[in-house]
Amino acid sequence: MNEKLLEVKDLKRHFNSGRKGVLKAVDGLTFDIYKGETFGLVGESGCGKSTTGRTIIRLYEATSGQVKFDGEDVHGKKSTSELRAFNRKMQMIFQDPSSSLNPRMTVLDIIAEGLDNHKLVNNAKERQARVEELLEIVGLNKEHANRFPHEFSGGQRQRIGIARALAVEPKFIIADEPISALDVSIQAQVVNLLKKLQRDFGLTYLFIAHDLSMVKYLSDRIGVMYFGNMVELADSDELYRNPIHPYTKSLLSAIPLPDPIYEKSRKRIAYDPSIHNADEPAEFREIKPRHWVRCTPSEFEQYKAEHGV
Known part of the structure; x- marks a missing residue:
């Protein structure tokens, strides 16, 4: 087994839901993800899968528990430069490509946003060339750079979201139900693209989904969640056989x-x-x-x- 890239220990994320009291969306998760693997996280809607991913990447602050990435505490106090470095190492692909892409921005500016924030290109020519390269990597054409998100199909928009995540050359990608909003005919294409990118760039994935058959195809190990807790964790084939x-x-x-x-x-x-x-x-x-x-x-x-x- 490769070395640990992500360590999650007794992670909790609770929400104050007013009159209903405290909602324990994530209530004591412990698991590790190793470099180069795909860890599948499955369960019914509302079980806390997406909240887990968003807490790991710090879109939500943890209520308690610990998340370590590359040996560093994710939820500890960090300076602006430390947060910037962390954000470059870990990226997210969102469930709905329609709502995760700014409709007022061209594809060029959407993908280049990370390049600009992390100062990874020196001028407009380099910026254009890198975006065109990323578009071709995810199976789109460089001519698509100057179009807007509404001009694309759902599958193409998700490819744009993948290109945006790849732009900063991350080590780890959280894919939050990246195929659930797509037609069945397109889902396999996107999953095969994710597998190819993993091979080509040595990526590590947390793949969140409710479709168990697709998770089995993509994942090395699978964790099953039920109402904020993980109830089972095993190698993919083992979980399905036994x-x-x-x-x-x-x-x-x-x-x-x-x-x-x-x-x-x-x-x-x-x-x-x-x-x-x-x-x-x-x-x-x-x-x-x-x-x-x-x-x-x-x-x-x-x-x-x-x-x-």
Whole structure:
């Protein structure tokens, strides 16, 4: 395993929701991401996936816990220059390319914004050339530089967002449901582009999504979230072959397959959180090597017995 690039320890992000009290969007996440890998983070809408990504990149301040990137504390006090350096190392691709691109700016200015902020080009000629290079890297034409976002399809706009993220040559990219707003026919193209860029530039990804089949295709390891907590974490193939937590089994049972006979008999497994003993403390425990599950002490023994550990 490569060295750790990102370390998340007991991360919490709570919101004050007025009369409803405190919303615990992220409530004690612990996981690591290694250099060069893709870590998939999955779960239903509202489970805290996107809040996790935004807290890691400091769009939200952490309520408590720690995030370390390249050995440095992300949420510690930082000077303007330190924040600028951090922002160059870590970038984000957003879910909706329509709302994440400024409609009043040309593609040239959108992509070059990071180049300008970090002073990575010396003059307008270099700026133009670098943007045109980035457009070609993501599968667009240099002639697109002078157009506006509304002139492009959803898939093309997401490619522009990817080019913007690549402009500052980051080490780590958080992809927050980058394909969920796209047509199915376009989703595979964007995912294949992300895989190619990872190979070409040695990138590390946190890939956030709710489509488990697409996450499996792209990710080396997968963490499953449920209401602010991570309930299972394992290598991608292992998680799909041998899911342990009942919630993971429920998610996997909902994945459709292009097989009419299978679909006719497929049984959806409903997850009932009341099956867990609320009187026992649930913790993240390693059931098998590299396979972690949030469980109580009695569930821990049960899961080990069921899997012959």
